[in-house]
Amino acid sequence: MTNSLNDMRHAKSLIFIGSNAAEAHPVSMQHILHAKEVNNAPIIVVDPRYTKLAAKADEFVRIRPGTDCIFIMGLINEVIQKGYQDKEFIRTRVAGYPAMAEVAAKYTPEEVENVTGIPAAQTIKVAKILAMNRPTSLTWCMGGTQHSIGSSITRAFCILQLVLGNMGKSGGGTNIFRGHDNVQGATDMCVLSHTLPGYYGLSDGSWKHWCRVWDVDYDYIKGRFKEKKWMNAKGFTLSRWYEGVLQEEKIEQYTPIKAMIQWGCGSNSNSQYNRVVKAYNKLDLFVIVDPFPTMAAATCTTDNVYILPCSSQYETSGSVTSTSRQIQWRYKIVEPVNGCRDDYTIMKDLVDRLGFADQFYKNIKEVPEDITREINRGTLTIGYNGQTPERIKKHMDNWHTFDIETLQARGGPCDGDYFGMPWPCWTEEHPGTPILYDISKPVAEGGLPFRNRFGLEHKYIQSGRTEDLLAAKGVYNPGSEVKGGYPEFKDVVPGTNWKTDLSQKTIKEAIKRGMAPFGNARARCVVWNFPDQIPIHREPLHSPRPDLIQKYPTYEDKPNHYRVFTRFKSEQNPDLAAKFPFVLTTGRMVEHMGAGAETRSNKYLSELKSEMYAEINPVAGNNLGLRDGEMIWIESPEGGKVKVKAFFTERVDEKTIFMPFHFGGVLMGESLAGNYPAGHAPYIVGEPANVCTNYGYDIVTQIQATKDGLCKVSRA
Amino acid sequence: MAQRKIRISPDQGTKTESITLNPKVARRSFLKLSAATAALTGVAMTTRMTAKAATPAAVKEAYPDSTMIRSICTHCAVGCGINAEVQNGVWVRQEVAQDHPVSRGGYCCKGASAIDMVTSEKRLKTPMKRVNGKWQKITWDQAMDEIATKLNSIRDKDGPDALHLNGSAKVSTEMAYLQRKFAAFWGSNNVDHQARI
Numbered sequence: 001m002t003n004s005l006n007d008m009r010h011a012k013s014l015i016f017i018g019s020n021a022a023e024a025h026p027v028s029m030q031h032i033l034h035a036k037e038v039n040n041a042p043i044i045v046v047d048p049r050y051t052k053l054a055a056k057a058d059e060f061v062r063i064r065p066g067t068d069c070i071f072i073m074g075l076i077n078e079v080i081q082k083g084y085q086d087k088e089f090i091r092t093r094v095a096g097y098p099a100m101a102e103v104a105a106k107y108t109p110e111e112v113e114n115v116t117g118i119p120a121a122q123t124i125k126v127a128k129i130l131a132m133n134r135p136t137s138l139t140w141c142m143g144g145t146q147h148s149i150g151s152s153i154t155r156a157f158c159i160l161q162l163v164l165g166n167m168g169k170s171g172g173g174t175n176i177f178r179g180h181d182n183v184q185g186a187t188d189m190c191v192l193s194h195t196l197p198g199y200y201g202l203s204d205g206s207w208k209h210w211c212r213v214w215d216v217d218y219d220y221i222k223g224r225f226k227e228k229k230w231m232n233a234k235g236f237t238l239s240r241w242y243e244g245v246l247q248e249e250k251i252e253q254y255t256p257i258k259a260m261i262q263w264g265c266g267s268n269s270n271s272q273y274n275r276v277v278k279a280y281n282k283l284d285l286f287v288i289v290d291p292f293p294t295m296a297a298a299t300c301t302t303d304n305v306y307i308l309p310c311s312s313q314y315e316t317s318g319s320v321t322s323t324s325r326q327i328q329w330r331y332k333i334v335e336p337v338n339g340c341r342d343d344y345t346i347m348k349d350l351v352d353r354l355g356f357a358d359q360f361y362k363n364i365k366e367v368p369e370d371i372t373r374e375i376n377r378g379t380l381t382i383g384y385n386g387q388t389p390e391r392i393k394k395h396m397d398n399w400h401t402f403d404i405e406t407l408q409a410r411g412g413p414c415d416g417d418y419f420g421m422p423w424p425c426w427t428e429e430h431p432g433t434p435i436l437y438d439i440s441k442p443v444a445e446g447g448l449p450f451r452n453r454f455g456l457e458h459k460y461i462q463s464g465r466t467e468d469l470l471a472a473k474g475v476y477n478p479g480s481e482v483k484g485g486y487p488e489f490k491d492v493v494p495g496t497n498w499k500t501d502l503s504q505k506t507i508k509e510a511i512k513r514g515m516a517p518f519g520n521a522r523a524r525c526v527v528w529n530f531p532d533q534i535p536i537h538r539e540p541l542h543s544p545r546p547d548l549i550q551k552y553p554t555y556e557d558k559p560n561h562y563r564v565f566t567r568f569k570s571e572q573n574p575d576l577a578a579k580f581p582f583v584l585t586t587g588r589m590v591e592h593m594g595a596g597a598e599t600r601s602n603k604y605l606s607e608l609k610s611e612m613y614a615e616i617n618p619v620a621g622n623n624l625g626l627r628d629g630e631m632i633w634i635e636s637p638e639g640g641k642v643k644v645k646a647f648f649t650e651r652v653d654e655k656t657i658f659m660p661f662h663f664g665g666v667l668m669g670e671s672l673a674g675n676y677p678a679g680h681a682p683y684i685v686g687e688p689a690n691v692c693t694n695y696g697y698d699i700v701t702q703i704q705a706t707k708d709g710l711c712k713v714s715r716a
Numbered sequence: 717m718a719q720r721k722i723r724i725s726p727d728q729g730t731k732t733e734s735i736t737l738n739p740k741v742a743r744r745s746f747l748k749l750s751a752a753t754a755a756l757t758g759v760a761m762t763t764r765m766t767a768k769a770a771t772p773a774a775v776k777e778a779y780p781d782s783t784m785i786r787s788i789c790t791h792c793a794v795g796c797g798i799n800a801e802v803q804n805g806v807w808v809r810q811e812v813a814q815d816h817p818v819s820r821g822g823y824c825c826k827g828a829s830a831i832d833m834v835t836s837e838k839r840l841k842t843p844m845k846r847v848n849g850k851w852q853k854i855t856w857d858q859a860m861d862e863i864a865t866k867l868n869s870i871r872d873k874d875g876p877d878a879l880h881l882n883g884s885a886k887v888s889t890e891m892a893y894l895q896r897k898f899a900a901f902w903g904s905n906n907v908d909h910q911a912r913i
Binding site: 178262332346397420594 | 785802807836868880902903
């Protein structure tokens with residue numbers, strides 16, 4: 001999130017697309033509804049389903065799954081055609097605008113209607129609501145990202161906010177609601193196969209930086225890899241690691257994957273879950289670390305599986321970063337439940353036995369505080385350096401002193417700090433940055449320009465135009481020595497820049513001069529390092545509209561996509577929709593979380609919602625001769641199928657099936673409850689929706705496309 | 717409403733009665749929850765569970781020698797505050813955090829039942845290993861020895877990239893950092909977590 005949940009109280013309008021906050025983030029609703037009721041802010045909800053959030057909307061926009069990009073580009077076009085765009089913001093802080101506007105011009109309201117099913121008049125109306133009620137807060141979740149063009153969709157969202165001038169403003173921003181409690185923190189630490197902590201990437205310079213932080217020789221780490229080239233090569237992802245085991249697709253690695261450790265990860269959130277199960281049973285070693293046995297424990301039936309019972313996060317301590325980038329400290333409530341061990345103890349034991357503890361724990365004596373300090377020392381890119389364990393705990397102890405509207409402490413020990421010191425928090429005196437890219441405040445007081453990351457200028461190939469990438473003259477934070485754009489800081493300590501200077505002199509120097517260490521530049525509408533430099537629509541891999549495939553084809557196949565061959569064009573078959581006539585989309589319910597191992601083992605929640613179901617429109621159900629409440633089969637083109645209860649509801653339209661994804665413990669009609677350790681099967685089991693979610697992955701991130709697949713329905 | 721039932725239990729604290737509790741409020745009726753919570757979650761008030769109703773006095777008073785510890789809900793990323801009441805090392809009661817600047821006393825049904833993350837009888841309490849198709853309890857030492865030996869032998873034979881680590885968005889930031897660091901020291905980029913999807 002660029003802003004915070006509390007800051008949404010200041011929005012003058014709110015648009016949610018692919019987010020069902022009322023169920024997925026219920027407590028955020030108090031701030032959202034505050035904006036609606038106090039500011040009279042209209043709420044627009046764009047979703048294939050009439051969700052519980054949609055019930056609070058002033059304008060519900062029903063969209064065909066997977067067509068978000070064309071709708072947003074159509075909105076941008078309408079904004080531009082009507083002259084609603086923020087011309088001054090674009091002139092001074094945006095790059096690549098003309099080329100983007102040219103692409104958007106193709107997406108007229110009529111073309112948007114043809115592709116998305118949204119009436120042209122509604123697109124026009126929504127554009128007007130946004131233009132007349134600024135600033136707008138824009139929120140998306142997995143409904144926006146889990147598509148083969150997810151990376152284009154999310155960029156379109158950002159561009160819309162740039163065009164409307166809603167970035168860096170209280171009440172505006174791109175406010176992505178993160179899913180799990182620590183998605184933000186774990187992402188910042190980059191438990192990701194394509195980058196080291198702090199989004200440093202995998203280049204030699206990044207490895208050298210982190211080796212300095214770890215206080216180990218670069219050559220030692222290099223020696224741990226098979227060959228140097230594997231240090232710089234992106235690894236398998238969570239979405240497709242199992243291809244490395246199965247080897248049914250061509251993999252780009254010297255060995256298949258033979259061992260798997262799943263540490264705090266519910267396996268049934270993977271699409272094509274039946275294929276994941278196949279991989280489990282082919283592993284030489286499978287280790288599950290979790291407070292509850294996950295569904296993996298019931299589906300892997302070989303002898304090569306271990307479960308290590310770790311404690312919950314209430315039985316250990318450490319920091320957690322909320323969706324608003326607030327870092328909070330979880331104090332240990334009780335000691336680990338008898339027989340369990342906390343994560344840190346298990347890791348220490350493992351590393352000890354693997355024989356590299358001396359190097360691994362060089363700077364870490366006090367756990368977890370010394371780990372926080374090591375993070376502070378190394379994660380300079382996003383300004384994770386001012387949030388010391390002492391400061392985080394101080395905020396926790398004094399959470400009652402923070403103002404609800406501004407999130408700034410009013411008096412008391414944290415006076416002037418923003419709650420949780422949202423990054424960047426550049427120094428131990430810095431209050432945190434509550435709103436990203438806000439140039440109304442000095443950098444030392446939480447202000448920030450756009451980052452200079454992609455050079456000083458760029459020549460666009462198509463137009464031949466060269467553009468200055470730094471912010472225009474006159475755009476700067478109060479107190480800045482340079483009264484306009486400026487590049488990132490480097491060579492304050494010779495040979496280093498603001499990201500690699502561990503003495504942090506560079507950062508301090510920048511703040512002293514009233515400037516951001518990462519420069520002051522323009523936000524890009526054209527991303528020249530992406531396959532689609534400007535977001536364009538492409539039909540989902542499995543499209544229910546074969547007539548649109550030729551006009552909006554998907555990408556060429558990608559041979560080495562995170563080490564595995566990934567089909568795009570060869571997967572897009574126009575004949576598929578005839579056999580699989582429904583679009584399958586998935587989502588959350590308030591009573592459960594993620595893959596459900598925790599919530600389905602919770603007696604209260606299990607009783608609240610105990611049965612798996614699929615939402616089907618009564619018209620579609622009646623046409624198939626089904627009855628509400630009877631069992632049906634839902635089947636994917638890949639042969640995955642689930643037996644679930646039909647729930648007739650007009651939340652979905654006649655072409656769409658919706659399933660929640662929290663269930664597990666049943667596989668293709670067969671209960672696996674007996675496969676869990678005796679007495680430890682969850683209270684409730686059900687078919688995992690992800691057995692049916694289709695093949696399909698984003699071209700950049702490899703996120704799985706679970707929201708726009710196809711399926712067929714029959715009586716069980 | 718179940719909560720109101722607790723408050724209006726007869727004789728102002730001298731007598732207790734057995735009542736049906738909403739599961740999100742039930743925890744042997746030790747939970748005190750604000751009306752705002754019930755409104756927010758808006759769930760059906762039906763359950764098969766019954767428990768002894770606490771007297772109004774018991775609801776108001778702290779457990780003898782208990783301490784109140786601040787924590788954060790482990791479900792979604794809103795980051796709601798939790799006040800945990802601990803007596804003799806046991807988490808006995810959970811309260812909303814009225815003064816938390818983000819959640820301001822709000823809970824959904826998941827947050828309201830956070831205590832069952834610790835108390836659930838479904839929690840595993842010993843390492844397990846499948847032997848001849850049957851789960852077997854083993855000691856931590858045996859589990860860690862066997863896992864480490866197997867990992868090292870796979871590493872020697874097939875190379876470090878033969879291991880994939882799926883880490884987590886459900887652990888602390890410090891632990892997440894250790895998961896990424898572990899992969900680096902193990903010698904592979906085959907590490908990922910839920911944020912990918």
